[in-house]
Amino acid sequence: MWAFNPSIPPIKREMPSRYRLEGFECHDCGFRSLPPRQVCPRCGSRNVSRVRLPRRGRVLQHAVVHSAPRGYEFYTPYVLALIELEDGTRIFSQLTDVDPEEVTQGMEVEAVLRKVRVGGHGGPVAYGLKFRPVLER
């Protein structure tokens, strides 16, 4: 478990790229991450391109979130996880279809499309990427 800061703003802006798992790869240092960027945050290179990341990975760390940012309250408590994808890329994502008590380090997960935000009083619903435990293998 690590300390989760609930004041981190929602990632709504990044949703289109997150849904496609579209990140970037730096051709100088090899760093891959979400969302796509023009400049590598690790080495400062502009020699980057967009890359589609693998849809499977495993949980490295996780935290159960009880106080969510505005718009996410509906889902509390939920599980936020640091996931290492099959190519080694590490991303943060919410887990779904799992009891928070059952999340373990090293658990295999796969990307699925889920509701990510519900506005109040019948407001907008957005869809985006979450990860769930791999059911069959």
Ligand SMILES: [Zn+2]
């Ligand atoms: Zn780089």
